[in-house]
Amino acid sequence: METLDEVGLGTMGIADSETIVLAIERGYRHLDTAQIYDNESVVGEGIARADCDRKSLFVSTKVWIDQLEYEAVIQSTHESLDRLGLEYIDMLYVHRPRDTYDPSETFAAFEELVNRGIVNHIGVSNFEVPQLQRARKQLDAPLFANQVEYHPLFQPDGTLADAQENDYYLVAYSPLANGRASEIPEVVDVAQNHAVTPEAVCIAWLTDKDNVIVIPKASSKAHLRANRNATTLKLNSTEKSQIDGIERETEFFPE
Ligand SMILES: NC(=O)c1ccc[n+]([C@@H]2O[C@H](COP(=O)([O-])OP(=O)(O)OC[C@H]3O[C@@H](n4cnc5c(N)ncnc54)[C@H](OP(=O)(O)O)[C@@H]3O)[C@@H](O)[C@H]2O)c1
Secondary structure (H helix, E strand, O other): OOOOOOEOEEOOOOOOHHHHHHHHHOOOOEEEOOHHHOOHHHHHHHHHHOOOOHHHOEEEEEEOOOOOOHHHHHHHHHHHHHHHOOOOEEEEEEOOOOOOOOHHHHHHHHHHHHHOOOEEEEEEEOOOHHHHHHHHHHOOOOEEEEEEEOEOOEOOHHHHHHHHHHOOEEEEEOOOHHHOHHHOHHHHHHHHHHOOOHHHHHHHHHHOOOOEEEOOEOOOHHHHHHHHHHHHOOOOHHHHHHHHOOOOOOOOOOO
């Protein structure tokens, strides 16, 4: 499996290409966007402005739920490429298994894009275990990632076990609890032990898990730097259990 950095950049809400330039300058190589974020051209402009070899970047985008019929996948992905100003996409996701999603038709189009050399890897997002099993059955190409909401207040254990057993990435979205890490007492407690921020604890707790990488969204220089550095923090087993054991559940992006 191609190795991805443990910390990529979530770009939902980023509307200024300068943030993308700053992120690339600070070492970010995995950039995550989506058709529905309406910022593929911002991400593309940042990539074009940054002094960076395209081959060292890993750019992901996602096909929205109203574009998942065969022809719409092909057409809308070409439009994504135009907006991004790129010749290929490193990973193309099914954003959600809803509306026009049909496993045989949708994945036939995704595999056609791989055969044409326009897409390198196929990913899915917001898939649960039965949907993952169906996707794997349908695909000739290996499934590369499932991108799901994952943070201390939302811990999808079944999808993590599936990623580990079948060896694909679980890309954790909203890893900072959508910016509310400092409102989680168990996380604040662990942060105080190490004199670090609650956000650093969230990233260290997630990236310690096999097959998990994170894509926090950040716009300031300080946040961009802090999130990349957070993987140097190591939590002890008591601290990890303290966060693993949180039973309250808040899902920021339900169906
Ligand atoms: N596949 C899907 O359906 C789906 C759904 C939702 C999100 N996502 C992806 O996941 C990415 C991240 O999720 P998210 O934006 O919901 O939430 P998040 O990454 O959990 O939190 C982002 C918030 O945390 C702040 N922040 C970042 N670093 C910080 C730090 N070190 N200290 C304090 N605050 C910090 C950011 O502020 P600043 O911007 O001011 O730095 C922003 O307000 C999205 O951008 C998107 O790419 C995917």
